[in-house]
Amino acid sequence: MITLRKERALVGREFSSRLHIPKLFEMSLRIAIYLLLAAAGVATAMPFIWMITSSFKLNAEIYSYPLTLLPRNGTLLNYIRLLNGSDIPFIRQFGNSTIIAISETSLALFICSLVGFGFAVYDFRLKPPLFVFVLATMMIPSQVTLVPLFLLMHTFGWLDTYQAIVIPGAINAFGVFFLRQTMLFIPRELLDAGRMDGCSEFGLYWRVGLPLSGAGLSVLAVLFFLGSWNNYLWPVIVLRTMTKFTIPVGLATLIGLYKQEWGMVLAGAFLATLPIFILFMLGRKQFVAGLTSGAVKG
Amino acid sequence: MNWGKFQRKVAPYVFISPFFIGYAVFSAYPVLHAFYLSFFKQTGIGTRKAFIALGNYGKLFQDDRFLHSVLVTTYYAAGSVFVIVPLALLLALVLSAKFLKLKGFFRLLFFVPLLTSSVVVAIIFSLVFNERYGLLNNWLLAPLGLSPVRWLLDPRWVMPSIIFVGIWRWTGINSLYFLAGLQGIPDELKEAAVIDGASRWQVFRHITLPLLRPVTLFVVVLAIIGSYNLFGEPYVLLGQETGPSDSGLFMTIYLYLTGFRFLNFGYAAAIAYAMMVIILVWSLLQLRLFGVFREA
Numbered sequence: 384m385i386t387l388r389k390e391r392a393l394v395g396r397e398f399s400s401r402l403h404i405p406k407l408f409e410m411s412l413r414i415a416i417y418l419l420l421a422a423a424g425v426a427t428a429m430p431f432i433w434m435i436t437s438s439f440k441l442n443a444e445i446y447s448y449p450l451t452l453l454p455r456n457g458t459l460l461n462y463i464r465l466l467n468g469s470d471i472p473f474i475r476q477f478g479n480s481t482i483i484a485i486s487e488t489s490l491a492l493f494i495c496s497l498v499g500f501g502f503a504v505y506d507f508r509l510k511p512p513l514f515v516f517v518l519a520t521m522m523i524p525s526q527v528t529l530v531p532l533f534l535l536m537h538t539f540g541w542l543d544t545y546q547a548i549v550i551p552g553a554i555n556a557f558g559v560f561f562l563r564q565t566m567l568f569i570p571r572e573l574l575d576a577g578r579m580d581g582c583s584e585f586g587l588y589w590r591v592g593l594p595l596s597g598a599g600l601s602v603l604a605v606l607f608f609l610g611s612w613n614n615y616l617w618p619v620i621v622l623r624t625m626t627k628f629t630i631p632v633g634l635a636t637l638i639g640l641y642k643q644e645w646g647m648v649l650a651g652a653f654l655a656t657l658p659i660f661i662l663f664m665l666g667r668k669q670f671v672a673g674l675t676s677g678a679v680k681g
Numbered sequence: 682m683n684w685g686k687f688q689r690k691v692a693p694y695v696f697i698s699p700f701f702i703g704y705a706v707f708s709a710y711p712v713l714h715a716f717y718l719s720f721f722k723q724t725g726i727g728t729r730k731a732f733i734a735l736g737n738y739g740k741l742f743q744d745d746r747f748l749h750s751v752l753v754t755t756y757y758a759a760g761s762v763f764v765i766v767p768l769a770l771l772l773a774l775v776l777s778a779k780f781l782k783l784k785g786f787f788r789l790l791f792f793v794p795l796l797t798s799s800v801v802v803a804i805i806f807s808l809v810f811n812e813r814y815g816l817l818n819n820w821l822l823a824p825l826g827l828s829p830v831r832w833l834l835d836p837r838w839v840m841p842s843i844i845f846v847g848i849w850r851w852t853g854i855n856s857l858y859f860l861a862g863l864q865g866i867p868d869e870l871k872e873a874a875v876i877d878g879a880s881r882w883q884v885f886r887h888i889t890l891p892l893l894r895p896v897t898l899f900v901v902v903l904a905i906i907g908s909y910n911l912f913g914e915p916y917v918l919l920g921q922e923t924g925p926s927d928s929g930l931f932m933t934i935y936l937y938l939t940g941f942r943f944l945n946f947g948y949a950a951a952i953a954y955a956m957m958v959i960i961l962v963w964s965l966l967q968l969r970l971f972g973v974f975r976e977a
Contacts, residue, residue: 413778413780416775416778416781419775420775420776420781420787423772423791424787424790424791426849427790427791427793427794427849427853428790428793429816430805430806430808430809430816430849431793431805433805433808433809433816434801434804434805434808437808445808445814446813446814447814448814449819450814450816450819450820494699494700494703495700497696497697497699498696498697498699498700500696501692501693501694501695501696501697502693502697505689505692505693505696507690507693507694509694510693513697513701517700520704520708522961522964523708523712523957524906524909524910524953524956524957524960525910526909526910526933526936526953526956526957527711527712527715527953527954527956527957528707528708528711528712528715529936529937529940529949529953530715530718530940530946530949530950530953531710531711531712531714531715531718531950532707532711533940533941534714534726534946535706535707535710535711535714537726550703550707551703551707551708553703554700554703554704554707554708556700556704559700578685578689583688584688584689584692584695584696585692588696609796612798613797613798613799613801614798615798615799615800615912615913615917616912616913616933616937620937620941630798631798631799631800631801631913632800634800634801634804635800635917635921638804638807638917638920638921645807645808648804649804649805649808652800652801652804652805655798655800655801656796656797656798656801659796659797660796663793663796667789670792670796671788671789671792671857674792674795674854675854675857675858675861
């Protein structure tokens, strides 16, 4: 083991010496990389910083020269006007978004975990074809269902309701696949032991399956919540009245209402992003794992 | 058969049934219904349907706006594949440099644009692109002595602007995919090549790049599919419209306008099916191009 490491070190030394690159070049390459990263970092962060600082500016200042990053005369007026509801019922819309995102996430997690459990821990005759079917459904782009699903919501009388978003959104093939992969690691002996103790099959799911897939569930929860909170296309189709709108739909109407009221629009954009930023700070690991799992569209 | 055994036999079907019931109602039936609708002319809810056979599909080929939307979407897809993906690879290579400090911080930072809603992105970038008071014209072009660009008002600049937003939003996540791929390449392989006298470029060209092929395929397919899904950013950025001379008329926007502004359900269904076919063809083409079928 020790000799192996020594050899590695030797190879490593040779690796750098064989490059025949003068130290100066190496140094300038490093500096260039740092400069590149710093520039990219500033370019990434600047639009956000601009959004936040400008939301504390009066409109007259947003539309004036020279542009300043920090507000010259900081004001809360944009927030006050947004929250007092005279233009859009922002607090109500924030509540709508919260209710929809939480219920859609919970329902989707419940369904996906049930189905994932079924596929992961049982052997049954139709399992292979049915599982392939679940995977195949991911190939169909959601645009195909937009019009007929809208007509279906109309038939159900669900237009302008929460359930028009929550219930269709809870059927998620990727979530099934993801939790099935997680639950494959549940030891079958553990389930058999539970059965010996008289536990029902649903009890096994509830007391063994769910607790053992906490990590997978939290990753998926973050993914579902983010998707639901930020969703725009489907809510803008099925929601009809101001008091039912989610935040993205509400903010988009606010732009339409006042082309020149950017201060208020920016304040709303910042408040809409704040919960996600806070969640991100709390669960960075889950966010990165969830969003790199390949389920992101857009 | 006793109760326990019976329960075990039925349980898996009960467990998986919610997905299949839900899928049947909210996806399978709509998919089939869309196909059915695409053979009819229907405008508005509850109006009479008129059977026009392949009329809607025939109309697609003569509809200048539809053909234009295919062009716009393809423009963006090309931008994604040839600009965003290479930038993401570059960023991943930079982020994987061994000497780099603050790696974790940078990875998270480039990830953040993905967290925001498309509407919020559009709001932020309305200010970035503003002709007179925007960040780009004042803080980037002016110091370089360049004259201001009418980003969202000039039809020639609308697509580059939207691709610019795409770069900001998607480079970070794609670089994380590449990073994962880079971490899967054993160092020994590169070291061996260097000992055999390979230059840095040769190592990259003949070892790193070929081994990144699966990740590249994945990223490219995602980028193309993403172009067809793009809706919120361009739609809201262009004032809930399609931009000057339809310069930002993405396919999903056209589908949305046809179906939900003009309530032309039959034609919208045909557009949706055309999109599905295009997306499937792209995905299969990509898989072929990258030689996935050769190994199978």
